[in-house]
Amino acid sequence: MKLLLIGYGKMGKAIEVQAVARGHQIAGIVDPARPGVSITDFDSTAVDAAIEFTHPDSAFNNVMTCLRQGIPVVCGSTGWLHHFSEAQALVQQTGGALFYASNYSVGVNLFFHFNEYIAAKMHQFGGYDVQVKEIHHTQKVDQPSGTALTAAEGILKHFPTKTTWRNEPTEAPQELAVLSERIGQVVGTHIVTYTSNVDAIELKHEAHSREGFVQGALLAAEWLPGRQGVFGMKELLGL
Numbered sequence: 001m002k003l004l005l006i007g008y009g010k011m012g013k014a015i016e017v018q019a020v021a022r023g024h025q026i027a028g029i030v031d032p033a034r035p036g037v038s039i040t041d042f043d044s045t046a047v048d049a050a051i052e053f054t055h056p057d058s059a060f061n062n063v064m065t066c067l068r069q070g071i072p073v074v075c076g077s078t079g080w081l082h083h084f085s086e087a088q089a090l091v092q093q094t095g096g097a098l099f100y101a102s103n104y105s106v107g108v109n110l111f112f113h114f115n116e117y118i119a120a121k122m123h124q125f126g127g128y129d130v131q132v133k134e135i136h137h138t139q140k141v142d143q144p145s146g147t148a149l150t151a152a153e154g155i156l157k158h159f160p161t162k163t164t165w166r167n168e169p170t171e172a173p174q175e176l177a178v179l180s181e182r183i184g185q186v187v188g189t190h191i192v193t194y195t196s197n198v199d200a201i202e203l204k205h206e207a208h209s210r211e212g213f214v215q216g217a218l219l220a221a222e223w224l225p226g227r228q229g230v231f232g233m234k235e236l237l238g239l
Protein backbone atom coordinates (compact mmCIF):
# COMPACT_ATOMS: atom_id res chain seq x y z
CA MET A 1 0.00 0.00 0.00
CA LYS A 2 0.99 3.63 -0.53
CA LEU A 3 0.69 5.44 2.80
CA LEU A 4 0.75 9.15 3.61
CA LEU A 5 2.08 9.88 7.10
CA ILE A 6 0.66 13.04 8.66
CA GLY A 7 2.70 13.86 11.76
CA TYR A 8 6.27 12.61 12.07
CA GLY A 9 6.73 12.58 15.83
CA LYS A 10 6.85 9.60 18.20
CA MET A 11 3.97 7.79 16.49
CA GLY A 12 4.66 8.83 12.88
CA LYS A 13 8.27 7.63 13.08
CA ALA A 14 7.33 4.32 14.73
CA ILE A 15 4.60 3.74 12.11
CA GLU A 16 7.06 4.35 9.27
CA VAL A 17 9.40 1.61 10.55
CA GLN A 18 6.62 -1.00 10.89
CA ALA A 19 4.89 0.05 7.64
CA VAL A 20 8.09 -0.48 5.64
CA ALA A 21 8.70 -3.81 7.43
CA ARG A 22 5.21 -4.90 6.30
CA GLY A 23 6.01 -4.05 2.67
CA HIS A 24 4.17 -0.72 2.44
CA GLN A 25 5.49 2.34 0.64
CA ILE A 26 5.63 5.77 2.30
CA ALA A 27 4.21 8.06 -0.40
CA GLY A 28 4.81 11.21 1.66
CA ILE A 29 5.36 12.69 5.10
CA VAL A 30 3.58 15.86 6.22
CA ASP A 31 5.08 17.52 9.30
CA PRO A 32 6.19 21.05 10.27
CA ALA A 33 9.80 19.77 10.31
CA ARG A 34 9.45 18.96 6.58
CA PRO A 35 8.14 22.19 5.07
CA GLY A 36 6.94 22.19 1.46
CA VAL A 37 4.91 18.97 1.67
CA SER A 38 1.17 19.27 2.28
CA ILE A 39 -1.82 16.95 2.21
CA THR A 40 -3.19 18.80 -0.82
CA ASP A 41 -0.19 17.51 -2.84
CA PHE A 42 -1.83 14.04 -2.71
CA ASP A 43 -5.05 12.40 -3.81
CA SER A 44 -6.55 8.90 -4.00
CA THR A 45 -4.43 8.04 -7.06
CA ALA A 46 -1.19 8.74 -5.18
CA VAL A 47 -2.15 7.36 -1.78
CA ASP A 48 -4.22 4.39 -0.54
CA ALA A 49 -4.60 5.75 3.00
CA ALA A 50 -3.30 8.50 5.28
CA ILE A 51 -2.31 7.91 8.90
CA GLU A 52 -2.70 10.99 11.07
CA PHE A 53 -0.99 11.33 14.48
CA THR A 54 -0.33 15.03 15.11
CA HIS A 55 -1.82 17.31 17.75
CA PRO A 56 -5.28 18.11 19.19
CA ASP A 57 -5.24 21.51 17.45
CA SER A 58 -4.36 20.24 13.96
CA ALA A 59 -6.09 16.85 13.69
CA PHE A 60 -9.54 18.08 12.65
CA ASN A 61 -8.19 20.23 9.82
CA ASN A 62 -5.94 17.39 8.61
CA VAL A 63 -8.83 14.91 8.63
CA MET A 64 -11.09 17.33 6.72
CA THR A 65 -8.34 17.97 4.12
CA CYS A 66 -7.84 14.22 3.58
CA LEU A 67 -11.59 13.74 3.08
CA ARG A 68 -11.72 16.61 0.58
CA GLN A 69 -8.76 15.06 -1.29
CA GLY A 70 -10.60 11.71 -1.42
CA ILE A 71 -7.96 10.02 0.78
CA PRO A 72 -9.17 7.39 3.32
CA VAL A 73 -7.82 8.57 6.68
CA VAL A 74 -6.85 6.72 9.85
CA CYS A 75 -6.67 9.24 12.67
CA GLY A 76 -5.15 8.62 16.11
CA SER A 77 -4.80 12.18 17.39
CA THR A 78 -6.78 12.80 20.56
CA GLY A 79 -8.38 15.93 21.97
CA TRP A 80 -10.36 17.07 18.90
CA LEU A 81 -13.62 15.12 19.26
CA HIS A 82 -15.71 18.27 19.84
CA HIS A 83 -15.42 18.57 16.01
CA PHE A 84 -16.15 14.90 15.28
CA SER A 85 -19.72 15.43 14.02
CA GLU A 86 -18.43 17.86 11.37
CA ALA A 87 -16.00 15.20 10.14
CA GLN A 88 -18.81 12.62 10.11
CA ALA A 89 -20.92 15.00 7.99
CA LEU A 90 -18.08 15.45 5.49
CA VAL A 91 -17.65 11.67 5.25
CA GLN A 92 -21.33 11.42 4.28
CA GLN A 93 -21.08 14.33 1.84
CA THR A 94 -17.94 13.07 0.08
CA GLY A 95 -18.60 9.32 0.31
CA GLY A 96 -15.18 9.07 1.97
CA ALA A 97 -13.75 6.95 4.77
CA LEU A 98 -12.57 7.89 8.28
CA PHE A 99 -11.21 5.51 10.89
CA TYR A 100 -10.85 6.89 14.40
CA ALA A 101 -9.73 5.26 17.65
CA SER A 102 -8.72 6.99 20.87
CA ASN A 103 -6.41 4.00 21.29
CA TYR A 104 -5.32 1.58 18.53
CA SER A 105 -3.93 -1.10 20.83
CA VAL A 106 -5.88 -4.38 20.66
CA GLY A 107 -5.34 -4.82 24.42
CA VAL A 108 -6.91 -1.47 25.22
CA ASN A 109 -9.91 -2.29 23.04
CA LEU A 110 -10.38 -5.53 24.99
CA PHE A 111 -10.05 -3.37 28.15
CA PHE A 112 -12.86 -1.11 26.79
CA HIS A 113 -15.03 -4.18 26.16
CA PHE A 114 -14.49 -5.60 29.67
CA ASN A 115 -14.89 -2.12 31.18
CA GLU A 116 -18.48 -1.85 29.86
CA TYR A 117 -19.34 -5.38 31.01
CA ILE A 118 -17.89 -4.74 34.49
CA ALA A 119 -19.65 -1.35 34.83
CA ALA A 120 -23.03 -2.95 34.16
CA LYS A 121 -22.37 -5.78 36.67
CA MET A 122 -21.04 -3.44 39.36
CA HIS A 123 -24.05 -1.16 39.01
CA GLN A 124 -26.38 -4.15 39.23
CA PHE A 125 -24.79 -5.31 42.52
CA GLY A 126 -24.39 -1.81 44.03
CA GLY A 127 -22.28 -0.62 46.95
CA TYR A 128 -19.26 0.47 44.87
CA ASP A 129 -17.97 3.84 43.78
CA VAL A 130 -15.88 4.03 40.60
CA GLN A 131 -13.05 6.20 39.28
CA VAL A 132 -10.77 6.29 36.23
CA LYS A 133 -7.09 7.19 36.35
CA GLU A 134 -4.68 7.72 33.45
CA ILE A 135 -0.91 8.19 33.59
CA HIS A 136 1.13 9.47 30.62
CA HIS A 137 4.49 11.01 29.74
CA THR A 138 5.06 14.70 30.45
CA GLN A 139 4.98 15.72 26.73
CA LYS A 140 1.29 14.82 26.44
CA VAL A 141 -0.70 18.02 25.79
CA ASP A 142 -4.32 16.89 26.27
CA GLN A 143 -5.97 15.70 29.45
CA PRO A 144 -7.77 13.51 30.24
CA SER A 145 -6.36 11.14 27.64
CA GLY A 146 -8.63 10.08 24.78
CA THR A 147 -8.48 6.53 26.14
CA ALA A 148 -9.63 7.64 29.61
CA LEU A 149 -12.53 9.49 28.00
CA THR A 150 -13.59 6.40 26.04
CA ALA A 151 -13.41 4.36 29.26
CA ALA A 152 -15.43 7.04 31.10
CA GLU A 153 -18.09 7.02 28.38
CA GLY A 154 -18.30 3.22 28.67
CA ILE A 155 -18.88 3.54 32.42
CA LEU A 156 -21.46 6.35 32.11
CA LYS A 157 -23.40 4.20 29.62
CA HIS A 158 -23.74 1.26 32.03
CA PHE A 159 -23.48 2.80 35.53
CA PRO A 160 -26.38 5.28 35.63
CA THR A 161 -25.58 6.54 39.16
CA LYS A 162 -22.83 8.51 37.39
CA THR A 163 -24.17 11.11 34.98
CA THR A 164 -21.05 13.10 34.11
CA TRP A 165 -17.23 13.04 34.51
CA ARG A 166 -14.82 15.52 36.09
CA ASN A 167 -11.04 15.74 35.60
CA GLU A 168 -10.28 16.13 39.32
CA PRO A 169 -11.19 14.40 42.59
CA THR A 170 -14.87 14.85 43.41
CA GLU A 171 -17.17 14.00 46.30
CA ALA A 172 -20.34 14.45 44.20
CA PRO A 173 -21.85 10.95 43.88
CA GLN A 174 -23.15 11.58 40.36
CA GLU A 175 -19.69 12.65 39.10
CA LEU A 176 -17.16 10.15 37.77
CA ALA A 177 -13.64 11.28 38.69
CA VAL A 178 -11.25 10.90 35.74
CA LEU A 179 -7.81 11.65 37.17
CA SER A 180 -4.70 12.48 35.14
CA GLU A 181 -1.02 12.19 36.08
CA ARG A 182 1.99 13.12 33.97
CA ILE A 183 5.18 11.23 34.86
CA GLY A 184 8.48 10.90 32.93
CA GLN A 185 8.22 8.72 29.82
CA VAL A 186 5.13 6.64 30.80
CA VAL A 187 3.67 5.36 27.49
CA GLY A 188 0.10 5.06 28.74
CA THR A 189 -1.54 3.47 31.80
CA HIS A 190 -5.28 3.36 32.44
CA ILE A 191 -6.92 2.07 35.61
CA VAL A 192 -10.61 1.75 36.47
CA THR A 193 -11.13 1.19 40.22
CA TYR A 194 -14.31 0.16 42.01
CA THR A 195 -14.18 0.74 45.78
CA SER A 196 -16.63 -0.36 48.49
CA ASN A 197 -16.40 -0.13 52.27
CA VAL A 198 -14.72 -3.53 52.37
CA ASP A 199 -12.71 -4.01 49.18
CA ALA A 200 -11.56 -2.74 45.79
CA ILE A 201 -11.56 -4.16 42.26
CA GLU A 202 -9.26 -2.82 39.52
CA LEU A 203 -9.16 -3.16 35.74
CA LYS A 204 -5.78 -1.93 34.48
CA HIS A 205 -4.09 -1.61 31.08
CA GLU A 206 -0.42 -0.66 30.93
CA ALA A 207 1.24 -0.08 27.56
CA HIS A 208 4.88 -1.23 27.66
CA SER A 209 5.73 0.46 24.35
CA ARG A 210 4.03 2.22 21.40
CA GLU A 211 4.14 -0.99 19.30
CA GLY A 212 0.52 -1.87 20.15
CA PHE A 213 -0.73 1.51 18.88
CA VAL A 214 1.41 1.19 15.74
CA GLN A 215 0.19 -2.32 14.90
CA GLY A 216 -3.47 -1.31 15.36
CA ALA A 217 -3.11 1.82 13.23
CA LEU A 218 -1.50 -0.20 10.42
CA LEU A 219 -4.21 -2.87 10.63
CA ALA A 220 -6.80 -0.07 10.31
CA ALA A 221 -4.97 1.46 7.31
CA GLU A 222 -4.85 -1.95 5.59
CA TRP A 223 -8.58 -2.52 6.29
CA LEU A 224 -10.02 0.92 5.39
CA PRO A 225 -9.48 1.41 1.61
CA GLY A 226 -12.57 0.44 -0.40
CA ARG A 227 -14.91 1.14 2.54
CA GLN A 228 -17.18 4.16 2.93
CA GLY A 229 -18.18 5.62 6.28
CA VAL A 230 -16.86 6.22 9.79
CA PHE A 231 -15.27 3.24 11.52
CA GLY A 232 -13.51 2.30 14.73
CA MET A 233 -11.82 -0.62 16.44
CA LYS A 234 -15.17 -2.30 17.27
CA GLU A 235 -15.75 -2.81 13.54
CA LEU A 236 -12.14 -3.81 12.84
CA LEU A 237 -11.88 -6.31 15.69
CA GLY A 238 -15.52 -7.47 15.70
CA LEU A 239 -15.90 -6.57 19.40
Ligand SMILES: NC(=O)C1=CN([C@@H]2O[C@H](COP(=O)(O)OP(=O)(O)OC[C@H]3O[C@@H](n4cnc5c(N)ncnc54)[C@H](OP(=O)(O)O)[C@@H]3O)[C@@H](O)[C@H]2O)C=CC1
Nearest residue numbers: 007008009010011031053054058076077078102103104213
Ligand atom coordinates in the same frame (compact mmCIF):
# COMPACT_ATOMS: atom_id res chain seq x y z
N1 LIG B 1 -4.99 6.67 19.22
C1 LIG B 1 -3.85 6.12 19.68
O1 LIG B 1 -3.70 4.90 19.76
C2 LIG B 1 -2.73 7.03 20.05
C3 LIG B 1 -2.90 8.37 19.99
N2 LIG B 1 -1.87 9.22 20.22
C4 LIG B 1 -2.14 10.62 19.97
O2 LIG B 1 -1.55 10.96 18.72
C5 LIG B 1 -1.09 12.30 18.73
C6 LIG B 1 0.38 12.36 18.37
O3 LIG B 1 1.12 11.62 19.31
P1 LIG B 1 2.73 11.57 19.23
O4 LIG B 1 3.20 11.04 17.93
O5 LIG B 1 3.14 10.88 20.48
O6 LIG B 1 3.06 13.13 19.34
P2 LIG B 1 4.41 13.89 18.93
O7 LIG B 1 4.31 15.24 19.54
O8 LIG B 1 5.58 13.03 19.21
O9 LIG B 1 4.27 14.02 17.33
C7 LIG B 1 3.33 14.81 16.69
C8 LIG B 1 3.96 15.33 15.41
O10 LIG B 1 2.96 15.98 14.63
C9 LIG B 1 3.51 17.20 14.16
N3 LIG B 1 2.46 18.14 13.79
C10 LIG B 1 1.92 19.14 14.52
N4 LIG B 1 0.98 19.80 13.79
C11 LIG B 1 0.98 19.21 12.57
C12 LIG B 1 0.24 19.43 11.39
N5 LIG B 1 -0.68 20.42 11.29
N6 LIG B 1 0.45 18.61 10.32
C13 LIG B 1 1.37 17.63 10.38
N7 LIG B 1 2.11 17.38 11.49
C14 LIG B 1 1.90 18.15 12.57
C15 LIG B 1 4.38 17.67 15.31
O11 LIG B 1 5.27 18.67 14.90
P3 LIG B 1 5.73 19.80 15.98
O12 LIG B 1 6.41 19.02 17.08
O13 LIG B 1 6.63 20.68 15.20
O14 LIG B 1 4.47 20.46 16.45
C16 LIG B 1 5.07 16.37 15.67
O15 LIG B 1 6.18 16.11 14.83
C17 LIG B 1 -1.46 12.84 20.13
O16 LIG B 1 -2.72 13.46 20.05
C18 LIG B 1 -1.57 11.57 20.98
O17 LIG B 1 -2.43 11.74 22.07
C19 LIG B 1 -0.64 8.77 20.56
C20 LIG B 1 -0.41 7.44 20.69
C21 LIG B 1 -1.44 6.45 20.45
Ligand SMILES: O=C(O)C1=N[C@H](C(=O)O)C[C@H](O)C1
Nearest residue numbers: 078102103140145146147188
Ligand atom coordinates in the same frame (compact mmCIF):
# COMPACT_ATOMS: atom_id res chain seq x y z
O1 LIG C 1 -0.43 10.87 23.90
C1 LIG C 1 -0.16 9.66 24.02
O2 LIG C 1 1.00 9.24 24.14
C2 LIG C 1 -1.28 8.70 23.97
N1 LIG C 1 -2.45 9.15 23.65
C3 LIG C 1 -3.64 8.40 23.52
C4 LIG C 1 -4.68 8.87 24.51
O3 LIG C 1 -4.82 10.10 24.69
O4 LIG C 1 -5.40 8.05 25.08
C5 LIG C 1 -3.40 6.92 23.50
C6 LIG C 1 -2.28 6.43 24.36
O5 LIG C 1 -2.69 6.34 25.69
C7 LIG C 1 -1.02 7.27 24.23
